[in-house]
Amino acid sequence: MISESLRFEGFDSRSWTNLISLFAPNVVSRLDREAMPSDAPEVAEEIPAERRGTLLIVLDDRERVLMALNTQQGRVRGLEYAGPDALQEMAERYHASSCVVLREGVMEEIGERLAHRVERGDDYLAQWLVLARAVREMSEAGLLLTWPRPLGNVPIPTIGMVKRALDSVLPDEHAMVVVVWSRNVPWTAMVLRRRGGLIDLIAGPDLLARWTGPLGGDWRRDYRIIGEAVERTVAPVHLGIFTELSTVRELLREYEPGAWARAAAVRDVIIHPAPPYMAVALGADAVRAAARESARWLGGIETLGQLAPLATYLRSRVAEVASVTATLGFDPLKLLAIWLRRAEGEPIDAPDSNS
């Protein structure tokens, strides 16, 4: 899915860091925290709660702990392995947000399997799926255990499945554009182009500014100029998402039905153009939200089926349009929301989070 001649350009350090902070806020916030003196590997007896890392344990065949460390803290001495059912408890005891237990030699085994299976011509995503399968094999053999397991029960998609999902989001020879404003100034932006089946361009605000020329300062008007400039310079735009920073931060963390539909309805987010799957997804999102609310009012009666003909129509359209969620077997937006909330230490109360 990623071209070997991928171009990444047009970001300065601020716009790139801003973009990263949307999807991986802890990566950016960590830069603003003082580092632990990891080259003075002291025993971390009292681990401050704000420095949650991953508790990593390596065992030998007799389940003897060969090494334990907290990725944010350094080595952990004297850890006693309490067994595969106690990973959560161990993570909590050592103030870690997750726990990984490996058998000695597992990393090497993964490396060998990956090297043996990756073929010349495989693209980056295909290569990572091979890696994911090797990791899953180790996991299924009980040689690599993790807590939590956010995708623990989800089959690893094939490259064909991912390609079909991508076809919905960004068809070949098209572009998608996302621009986020803060106080009427573009805060970050990203243009993706797919060509020859592969993503071959990731462009940032500097390039976008060159393509558009000066903007008016009202993002609810400027979005059209941006879309036209991308269309003219890069490729026909399949999906454009334009919004403000506060809105996107909220939406990315939202897995309750209706949030995106509500934001689009009141133009807190402008989706233009909106490809069919997106229109349907927003419609379905609104219906799901309505169903949930009406179910609550009606004492728990599932009313989605009663919202015909709209719901029936939408259901049929959802079936027609290759749904990203159905194709992949998981909802990437929901997963992202869970990931973001977990990264920020918020409680996870979403159903089916496998957490």
Add this chain to the structure above:
Amino acid sequence: MHYWRLDRSAWRPGLTQLRDLGLPIVETYVPWQVHEVAPGEHDFGTQDPRKDVGAFVDLAGELGLLVFVRPGPHINAEMTYFGLPERIVYDRACQARSPRQNPVLQAFPPRMFPVPSYASRTYHEEVGRWFDAVGEVLAPRLWPTGPIVLLQVDNEASYYFRDAAYDQDYHPDALALWRKFLEKRHGSLTKAGEAHRASYARWDDVAPPEKFEAEIPAQLALHLDWATFREELITHSLAKMRRRLTKAGLKGVVTVHNLPLGDQGVAMSSTAIEEVVDLVGFDYYHARREHRVIKRRTLFLAGTHPVPYAPELGIGAPAWFTPLGNDDSLFTALTALAYGLRGFNLYMAVDRDRWYGAPIDARGNPRVEAGSWKQLLTAMEQCGFPSLSRRAEVGLMMPREYSRLSKVTSLLGFLSPTVLEAVGGSPVEACREDTFGFEGPIQVLWWKLIARFADALTAAGVPYVYVDGDAPAERLESLRVLIAPSYEICDPARWKRVNAFAEHGGTVVYGPAMPGLDLAARRTLFEVPQQGRRVLIDTEEDARDVVGELVRDLELARPYPVRPAPLETTVHEDASGPRVLFVINPGKRRLDATIEVPAPTTLEDLLSGERFEGRESVTVPMGGWSCRMMAIEGAAQRRSESGTAVAS
């Protein structure tokens, strides 16, 4: 500045802006993959004008710039296959091998690829043909007939970051070199067998270890030999490339090699490489919070290499690194200068594909960030910074044998000590805890001991440097104290250098154990250093007590002490006395620095122009994670200026 990634119309404005920043040299890679259009056929601008590296070098010369070229073969530069032609990385004869003879994959985007073998004769033959081709273009442009003054041999030769001890290289050519290495090291097959506690009938029997299996000291030798060999393989490969560059006509200018992030974990010896090239440096890509790492790496360069140099000091970063801002880059540069860096290559000065954050954009226009770099470069020029030096009387020795033990006992496979160190951990973080019958896990303890002494010296305000255990004796000449960790097992050659230092009047601090075993775990007589001090260090207080005694007994210099902790100062001087004082706040909290001065002094911030005065002390406000570079004006300087006048 990467000429092939820019429109040719951007070359002149880019080079002009770069010169106007105050940079005297422009650096560029010369990528094999880009210039090779078919096997053995190269385009240097006849087909694609952007590939005219000769014209680029000539233009730089015309604009008054000198040139630093880096023709690889490996360049990384965030290029697919790290700048190597696809046909090379997929040529089985060129590929490094895993223990099971699989290729060894490098995972950087946008493609994982099989990395080449540093031992492969086929690979070296191909590299030779590339050097011949690029040599035709570059050789006529070497100094003094042309502007090229620096030439890099390969790039970050760290097994392409797949440098875990048992990751590679099991290529047949590597195995042949392994056996030659053992013959040279041990003298004969029988002696190699004795060292390894094995019975070898012929050299083909001497297989390298494929995983760590030692349980007792006697079983360590095979693994330590393997770790040493892997360092020598890199040195051997670079030497071969250097010779081949010479044969291609690329000779007579200063040669360079760069170590990546994670230099203490990496399977290469910078001191050995310095016997192959003229200048060895470290690449710097750090966030401000990594002050401790910047400090350690620079003090290692300052203590181990004659010219502390950064072949890459990141401004911005590739997209797949931890995000870095201009404040991070500027803090890294200032802090590295504070601890002794003397020169750097700002990488990237001009923006390009697969990069963000350069101070000059891809069309040659300066960005806002350019101003701060111009200030820094002007300040360095004004105070004659490259000619100043920082004096340190104490050396912390990094024993290479213990570092190798750390590498072979690392448990995370391809997440090697280098990778762990590069992402902010320590190179001993993932080592097994086994003691092998020693008092403790040496592979972890040596690092901790060094770190405790470093902390104690910092707290006492005593300048120090790190010295590689294999560094030549002249690197110890300027020191008065050498802190040399020692455990039950030890490299006799290193111990000999430690003793020689003591015989020449230096003070050696060693311990916690007196060594008794050589690297093959054979009983060996190790002499006690003359007037050496053996120390047992269990706690931070122990290290502070020892440092306190050293300061008192030897009257070690503590120039321009500063309070409160964790603020630090460093002093750079010339023959006339102290000229530049750096004040560093390694923490996030704003603090007022109170600096004790020997006489009424004015400190002028060379970047901001602010001035601070005091009779016995000077107070300077310090923002969080900040570093000030200040000119020292005062009695000492007035004395030196009048002295200069008299002399002239």
